[in-house]
Amino acid sequence: MSNPPRIAFLKGHGTENDFVIVPDPDGRLDLPAAAVARICDRRAGLGGDGVLRVVRSAAHPEAHAMADETEWFMDYRNGDGSVAEMCGNGVRVFARYLLHAGLVEAGDLAIATRAGVRRVHLAKTGEVTVSMGRAELPEESVVVTVGGRSWPARNVNMGNPHAVAFVEDLDHAGELRAVPPFSPAGVYPDGVNIEFVVDRGPRHVAMRVHERGSGETRSCGTGACAVAVATARRDGADPAVTGTPVTYTVDVLGGSLSITEQPDGTVEMTGPAVIVAEGTFDPAWAAEALA
Numbered sequence: 351m352s353n354p355p356r357i358a359f360l361k362g363h364g365t366e367n368d369f370v371i372v373p374d375p376d377g378r379l380d381l382p383a384a385a386v387a388r389i390c391d392r393r394a395g396l397g398g399d400g401v402l403r404v405v406r407s408a409a410h411p412e413a414h415a416m417a418d419e420t421e422w423f424m425d426y427r428n429g430d431g432s433v434a435e436m437c438g439n440g441v442r443v444f445a446r447y448l449l450h451a452g453l454v455e456a457g458d459l460a461i462a463t464r465a466g467v468r469r470v471h472l473a474k475t476g477e478v479t480v481s482m483g484r485a486e487l488p489e490e491s492v493v494v495t496v497g498g499r500s501w502p503a504r505n506v507n508m509g510n511p512h513a514v515a516f517v518e519d520l521d522h523a524g525e526l527r528a529v530p531p532f533s534p535a536g537v538y539p540d541g542v543n544i545e546f547v548v549d550r551g552p553r554h555v556a557m558r559v560h561e562r563g564s565g566e567t568r569s570c571g572t573g574a575c576a577v578a579v580a581t582a583r584r585d586g587a588d589p590a591v592t593g594t595p596v597t598y599t600v601d602v603l604g605g606s607l608s609i610t611e612q613p614d615g616t617v618e619m620t621g622p623a624v625i626v627a628e629g630t631f632d633p634a635w636a637a638e639a640l641a
C-alpha cells in the first residue's frame with residue numbers, strides 16, 4: 351500500500367510570535383491536540399507558538415456562516431493544541447501566507463476566525479493591518495501576584511481573554527515559566543493571557559506576556575490590543591470619551607506593534623508578518639503523538 355502523502359507546512363512569524371502554517375484547503379486533515387503539540391514542540395517537532403491551519407471557509411463547519419464574505423478560515427491552535435478564539439499575530443501571518451501562495455493579491459481581504467470576520471490590509475510595504483473588532487471590558491478584575499509583588503489587572507476581551515497589569519519593571523514578571531498566580535481564579539474559567547506593561551514614553555509602552563496555551567511568547571497581537579485599550583483607559587484617552595482616535599506603540603520582545611482605537615471602539619493593529627521556510631512532514635510522525 352502506498353504511503354499517505356507527506357503534509358506540506360510553512361513557518362512564519364509576526365514580531366517573533368511564530369507559527370506552523372498547514373495548508374488544508376478542503377479541511378481533510380485531522381489535527382488533534384496531541385498532534386498539534388508535537389508539531390509545535392521545539393525539540394521533537396517543528397517548533398512554534400501555535401498552528402495556523404488554512405481551510406476554505408466553505409469546507410469548515412465553524413466558518414460556513416462566514417463563507418459568503420470570506421474564502422479562507424484561520425483554524426488557530428495554541429502550542430499545547432488547545433483551540434483559541436483569535437490570534438492577532440496569527441492573522442497577519444495567515445494573510446502573508448495567502449499572498450505568498452498566490453491565493454490573494456496585496457490590498458484588502460477578509461479572513462474568517464473563531465472570533466468572527468477580520469478585515470486585513472496587506473500593504474506593499476510588507477506591513478499588515480488587521481481590524482481586530484471592539485474590546486470588551488468586563489467589570490470584574492483580578493490581582494496578579496509574582497515574587498511577592500501584587501498588581502490589579504484590567505480585564506480586556508479581544509475575542510480572547512486578557513488580564514493587563516501595569517508594573518514598575520518588566521523583570522518583576524519573573525521567569526513566566528507557568529501561569530502567573532491570579533485571584534479570584536473564577537474570573538477566567540477557560541484560562542487567560544496575562545500581560546505585564548511598563549511605560550516607555552508618551553503613547554508608548556512595552557509588554558511581556560504569558561499566553562494561555564503557549565507560555566511566554568515574544569509577542570501577542572490580541573495582547574498588544576488589550577494593552578493599548580487598557581492604557582488608553584488609564585491615561586484618560588478613551589476614544590469613546592474624547593471623540594479622538596488614539597494610537598499606542600506597543601513594544602514586545604520580538605519587535606513593535608502599532609495599535610489604534612477609534613471613537614466607535616474598533617481597534618486596528620499594524621505590524622510585520624514573515625514567511626521563513628517551507629517543507630513537508632510525514633503524517634505518521636504527527637500521528638505517533640497520538641499513540
Ligand SMILES: N[C@H](CCC[C@H](N)C(=O)O)C(=O)O
Nearest residue numbers: 434437438439510562571572
Ligand atoms: N494564546 C491565545 C491565542 C493566541 C494569541 C496571540 N498569539 C496573538 O497574537 O493574539 C489564547 O489562548 O487566547
